[in-house]
Amino acid sequence: MGRGLFDLRRTVRTRLVxxxxxxxxxxxxxxxxxxxxxxxxxxxxxTPERVRGETAARxxxxxxxxGYQPDPYARALVSGRTxxxxxxxxxxxxxFFPELVKSCEDLAVRKxxxxxxxxxxxxxxxxxxxxxxxxxRRTDGVAILTSEMDxxxxxxxxxxxxxxxxxxxxxxxxxxxxVAIDYDEGIRQAFRHLWELGHRRFxxxxxxxxxxxxxxxxxxxxRCLHELGGDEQRGAVCEGNHKVEGxxxxxxxxxxxxxxxxxxxxxxxxxxxxxxxAAREQGVRVPExxxxxxxxxxxxxxxxxxxxxxxxxxxxxxxDAVLGCLFEQIESGLQKARxxxxxxxxxxxxxxxxxxxxxxx
Amino acid sequence: MGRGLFDLRRTVRTRLVxxxxxxxxxxxxxxxxxxxxxxxxxxxxxTPERVRGETAARxxxxxxxxGYQPDPYARALVSGRTxxxxxxxxxxxxxFFPELVKSCEDLAVRKxxxxxxxxxxxxxxxxxxxxxxxxxRRTDGVAILTSEMDxxxxxxxxxxxxxxxxxxxxxxxxxxxxVAIDYDEGIRQAFRHLWELGHRRFxxxxxxxxxxxxxxxxxxxxRCLHELGGDEQRGAVCEGNHKVEGxxxxxxxxxxxxxxxxxxxxxxxxxxxxxxxAAREQGVRVPExxxxxxxxxxxxxxxxxxxxxxxxxxxxxxxDAVLGCLFEQIESGLQKARxxxxxxxxxxxxxxxxxxxxxxx
DNA sequence: CCCTCGTTGGAAAACGATTACAACACGAGG
DNA sequence: CCTCGTGTTGTAATCGTTTTCCAACGAGGG
Numbered sequence: 001m002g003r004g005l006f007d008l009r010r011t012v013r014t015r016l017v018x019x020x021x022x023x024x025x026x027x028x029x030x031x032x033x034x035x036x037x038x039x040x041x042x043x044x045x046x047t048p049e050r051v052r053g054e055t056a057a058r059x060x061x062x063x064x065x066x067g068y069q070p071d072p073y074a075r076a077l078v079s080g081r082t083x084x085x086x087x088x089x090x091x092x093x094x095x096f097f098p099e100l101v102k103s104c105e106d107l108a109v110r111k112x113x114x115x116x117x118x119x120x121x122x123x124x125x126x127x128x129x130x131x132x133x134x135x136x137r138r139t140d141g142v143a144i145l146t147s148e149m150d151x152x153x154x155x156x157x158x159x160x161x162x163x164x165x166x167x168x169x170x171x172x173x174x175x176x177x178x179v180a181i182d183y184d185e186g187i188r189q190a191f192r193h194l195w196e197l198g199h200r201r202f203x204x205x206x207x208x209x210x211x212x213x214x215x216x217x218x219x220x221x222x223r224c225l226h227e228l229g230g231d232e233q234r235g236a237v238c239e240g241n242h243k244v245e246g247x248x249x250x251x252x253x254x255x256x257x258x259x260x261x262x263x264x265x266x267x268x269x270x271x272x273x274x275x276x277x278a279a280r281e282q283g284v285r286v287p288e289x290x291x292x293x294x295x296x297x298x299x300x301x302x303x304x305x306x307x308x309x310x311x312x313x314x315x316x317x318x319x320d321a322v323l324g325c326l327f328e329q330i331e332s333g334l335q336k337a338r339x340x341x342x343x344x345x346x347x348x349x350x351x352x353x354x355x356x357x358x359x360x361x
Numbered sequence: 362m363g364r365g366l367f368d369l370r371r372t373v374r375t376r377l378v379x380x381x382x383x384x385x386x387x388x389x390x391x392x393x394x395x396x397x398x399x400x401x402x403x404x405x406x407x408t409p410e411r412v413r414g415e416t417a418a419r420x421x422x423x424x425x426x427x428g429y430q431p432d433p434y435a436r437a438l439v440s441g442r443t444x445x446x447x448x449x450x451x452x453x454x455x456x457f458f459p460e461l462v463k464s465c466e467d468l469a470v471r472k473x474x475x476x477x478x479x480x481x482x483x484x485x486x487x488x489x490x491x492x493x494x495x496x497x498r499r500t501d502g503v504a505i506l507t508s509e510m511d512x513x514x515x516x517x518x519x520x521x522x523x524x525x526x527x528x529x530x531x532x533x534x535x536x537x538x539x540v541a542i543d544y545d546e547g548i549r550q551a552f553r554h555l556w557e558l559g560h561r562r563f564x565x566x567x568x569x570x571x572x573x574x575x576x577x578x579x580x581x582x583x584r585c586l587h588e589l590g591g592d593e594q595r596g597a598v599c600e601g602n603h604k605v606e607g608x609x610x611x612x613x614x615x616x617x618x619x620x621x622x623x624x625x626x627x628x629x630x631x632x633x634x635x636x637x638x639a640a641r642e643q644g645v646r647v648p649e650x651x652x653x654x655x656x657x658x659x660x661x662x663x664x665x666x667x668x669x670x671x672x673x674x675x676x677x678x679x680x681d682a683v684l685g686c687l688f689e690q691i692e693s694g695l696q697k698a699r700x701x702x703x704x705x706x707x708x709x710x711x712x713x714x715x716x717x718x719x720x721x722x
Numbered sequence: 723c724c725c726t727c728g729t730t731g732g733a734a735a736a737c738g739a740t741t742a743c744a745a746c747a748c749g750a751g752g
Numbered sequence: 753c754c755t756c757g758t759g760t761t762g763t764a765a766t767c768g769t770t771t772t773c774c775a776a777c778g779a780g781g782g
Contacts, residue, residue: 069496069497071438071499072498072499073434073437073438073443073499074438074496075440076434077432077434078437082434091463092453092459092462092463093459093460093463093660095456095459095661097459098453098454098456098458098459099454100455102452102453102454102480105478105479105480109490109494114494114498115476115477116469116475116476116477117461117466117478118466119466129470133470133475135430136430136433137433138432138433138434187396217488244664273664274664277666278665280666288365299454300456300661303605303634303638305637305638305641305666319580320544
């Protein structure tokens, strides 16, 4: 963070707004037009119940005619509420995020909030910058949608009394909410699907195991194996990196196994897509020779070849939970931060099929 | 827009900041600690050349020790500059955008700006909402990265003297810049590549032809055909929708042709991906039987099967141009809005190959 | 009729910065 | 010695709201 505090901020300071004849449309103009004071105008806009209906109507009419819109900055200055939300993601380029971000934005805008998003690029120092940005802009709340979280950074945030919400990190406390994706259920759905198709030897392509959420998925897989399959030797785990290329590599390893798994579950869709490619390159047919199921249901997974069977993580619901948690905290003044839970369901497409007789033994 | 002006904005108005003992760190505290007036502090931060070096150092030291950070809202209120930029895209879910948005954000943050993005979802009424949002938040500049633009909306914006920049719309004027992607060159590169591989019968999958930028690409294709190939009968155009499914359908049509094209150019990568799938489904091998080239080089196009040969649109450069144009306008006080131009280059991967003897006649 | 209470609206004090203007010191030039 | 410019700092006005008081008013009870 090199050169200290105020380095890059300088730009030319010409006053931007010149608005040739017509001077600025402020609350004063509305007040004059409606024949009331600015206080009354403000009240009609913010606490209508504290102003007589008739007066309110007159004010609203005036505001409408003048096309008045309160200045968010003046408003923020005095009220302390910026109507800005922060979204911290690891990398918007990762196809998991755009849908989520979009849903969040929609919801936020509908409540009169604006959203700024920051990418950590999976790196703690950049994460620290992101937090810094949120603090500087005085966001009314921050959603941290990524795992590479330095504990003392959340201290930095929660020390400022900013409502927070995490994805898949356990610690719910005053001012810190959490939404937990039901990975457990999701993996189980996928496993059951494969089991019912007759598969008995499984592979699992995990995410980077330093991520909590990746570990959960792997562990559930292991547990399924134990509960349903009995013998753990029938399952193999291979670590990927939640990207196409990692999935490809992991699948390469899995295919070397003897006996080879007839079905592989993947920690996310990107890995699964890599897996499909690896299989194809080695002449292994999907789903005839091997079944593959993903996780997330990113938009692209319906466009792969073959279309990917996957566990859908409903982005809309997820966004609802995330922002819901934030708004609840904001409106209650940092009180009740709850734990939210969002479920999943299986989408069966064409990358899974019945185990062949030979294999199913 | 239903219920009038102030409908959804209401939220509870509890004062957020309570900051238990330690009262707020303002410019006054810094001033006191440094033994100067607030004016001097402000000057140190904004126009250091107007402050004696020694004093400046003292102020900076104090600011650092106190962890002072100027309130952007107070700053915006008085200076009229919000340090907020708007980005209007059609749909962040479209894989073309995330990279672009990310690059823009990076650049913006580096200059001390923050970015808010708005999705039009390809619909004019939503576009109008987006513009509204930008106006309300008093963004210092807006980049409109999408084509479905209602002319009177840009009037609404440019009437407010907000620096604007468009993508691929011709009209450069006071306060309105433009960055033009060199589609012409791009298509030519792709065409030449195929020509040199011996291809002589071409197909083109266009985007929706009501989009200017889609028309440009198609027209260039037609022109290439004319210049190099002579006979126009050797080329066929089929309209897609810039999505996978449209490309798939268009490719279906192209494959029905007799004689069938040996190479197809696509208006964007998504269409090309659809085209590959359509080909495969009909048992047509890529690139042995037919060559396919895309446009944009979205991240995914290196992960298709086979990896897609495509025309790379350098997102970093594009973002540079877009923000550069905005900053130039902001810093010059709305004067010189220039036209920028960003080039392309061909990325050869595996979806193109030599035409077979039989075909190349 | 007077007092009190509840409702409504106005005047003015925040909010936290920027910046116009004035003041002052200092050295140079006449 | 006076004046004038230049460089440095302080004082106070300002930006456009929200919000805290407080005054005015009408109604209802004693």
